[in-house]
Amino acid sequence: MKIDVLVAEIGSTTTVVNAFNNIDSLDPVFVGQGQAPTSVLQGDVNIGLKEAIDDLAKKLEVENIDYIEMLATSSAAGGLKMTVHGLVYDMTARAAKEAALGAGAIIHQVTAGKLRRTDIKKIEEIKPNIILLAGGVDYGERDTAIYNAEMLAKLNLDIPIIYAGNIENQEEIKLIFEDTKFKLYIVDNVYPKIDELNVEPTRKVIQDAFEEHIIHAPGMEHVRDMVNGPIIPTPGAVMESSKLLYEKIGDLIVFDVGGATTDLHSVTKGSEEIERILISPEPLAKRTVEGDLGVFVNMKNLIESIGKDTLEKELGFEISEILKSYNAIPKNKNEISFVERLTKEAVLKALERHAGRIRNVYGPSGRSSLAEGKDLSEVKYIIGTGGALTRLPHRKEIMKSISQNNHTGLYLYPTEETEILVDNDYILASLGVLSKVHKEASFSLMKKSLKLNENQLIKSEVD
Known part of the structure; x- marks a missing residue:
């Protein structure tokens, strides 16, 4: 069967493949979906990708599937791990954080002001995929971002580093990272003026850097053997x-x-x-x-948020039996009611x-x-x-x-x-x-x- 576009969602545990046809017409069609366990731990994500495509073929009752394009999203191999470093937390550091989150990052560290030795040690422990450095409005404070760049350069990591701070520092930043393993990206300031955010250019560069370097993540080295379109x-x-x-x-x-x-x-x-x-x-x-809000891995947090007694009173039954047997997907009426109440709590807390x-x-x-x-x-x-x-x-x-x-x-x-x-x-x-x-x-x-x-x-x- 010929498919115009396959889109793979490579998750930490499951790989899903969605198929689309008539992609260049006025009426594109969602053909179907296949899934399989993600195979990062086997050293090659393509194993899971091929199994998901085989599962799709089985569901569509065809022998095999050929495709013209394959695109992908990925949260495998730990997702996009980032650390973010700015000048003032409520200004440049926060702006940089907004840019990273909007690009799909998992932020493991945010610092404001000059980096300390303990900050550098934590970065080494985190092993981020990308580092985002900001600081200073345009034509404002310069020294902190330069100091932080010099501290980060000593790590000499073979990863992308994005500079999105005071534009006056750009030439200096280039010199600092010139002889390091870092791949430097320079982008417009995320906080060019007081009370002005400019996060979209940085978001785009983060996704570009992710796509360029994701193939170096464990198990992802061969992803380009199958995926010939964007990966974000x-x-x-x-x-x-x-x-x-x-x-x-x-x-x-x-x-x-x-x-x-x-x-x-x-x-x-x-x-x-x-x-x-x-x-x-x-x-x-x-x-x-x-x-901390999830309906399976983190369901205990949601139960505590509601209160066990309150939850059982609302549901009309004790939850002890459910907690023994529930395994991610609800199977019966009581489990569905239980997960629905946890989902409502997650929605309300996330909104708040x-x-x-x-x-x-x-x-x-x-x-x-x-x-x-x-x-x-x-x-x-x-x-x-x-x-x-x-x-x-x-x-x-x-x-x-x-x-x-x-x-x-x-x-x-x-x-x-x-x-x-x-x-x-x-x-x-x-x-x-x-x-x-x-x-x-x-x-x-x-x-x-x-x-x-x-x-x-x-x-x-x-x-």
Whole structure:
């Protein structure tokens, strides 16, 4: 069978392959999906890729599959591990962190100010895939970024290092890394002026560097034997889908609840009213990842958050038997109810940490209101992807509940008018990397998976 495009999602444990045909037509088609265990530990990710394609062929009842293009997203081999280093935490360090998270990175260290010996030791222990160095607004403070560059250069690691700080330092930075093993990328400042973020150029370079160097990760050395198109981090691919949807339908948030983590992507400018009282800038596209909120690996954290007694009272049964037998995918009515409640808790906690809030402050002239964090009040769509929010029976009710949990009215949450959409085919990550080379086909497939209608598209254009 001939397939136009295969997109592989190479996860830490499972490799999924999605097949698409008629990719250059007005009506591209999602053909099917195959999966197999990821084979990084066997020293060659292609083993798992071939098995996933074989599984796809079996499901499609064909002998073999030929493809023209194969693209990939990857969170295997530890995903994209990064460390981020800036000048002031709430300014350049935070801007650099936003850039890295939006690109799909797993951030293992963020530092502000001059690097200490303990910081350098931790970087050596982390063994990051990429280091991001920032610091200073353009034509502002220079010395800290130069000092940090000199400290990092001594590590002499054979990895990419990205400089996204004060542009006055660029020539100096080139000299510092000139005779090292580091592959230096220089990009526009992530924080060029006070209260101005410029994260998109850095995000693009992070993904480019990831694609160029991922083939050096253990087990990934031969990935280019099969994958002939872009490779980007899986969370970064979901962000690419989120940004494309924003262009077409307007302000939105995307939840991805997994077994170990919960990711939340938002693409919204927020309201003009909140923007006037915002104490620090927020990026248009923001990602947060909650490493303690997962419905399998980290389910104990969610149980503790709800309270075991409260959970059992809500469910109407004891959970001890479930805890003995539950193995990632719920099999019966009680397990489904249990996972649905954990998923709701993960969604609510992730939203609380991602969303901004109003703070009342008191001064000589009385009370005034300030806003901090991401304003989600203009969001039109809440989208669910990932296993839990695409497969659980009450997935829409779980997402609808978030606008009803702003009890104080101080959180900058979506309103109750927000519409709920589900990635029914569970392909948003694949479509994110597909959008890099087939943008309109990618959106056409999103419309089908999310069951978007023309009124929603027209409404966004009018708005």
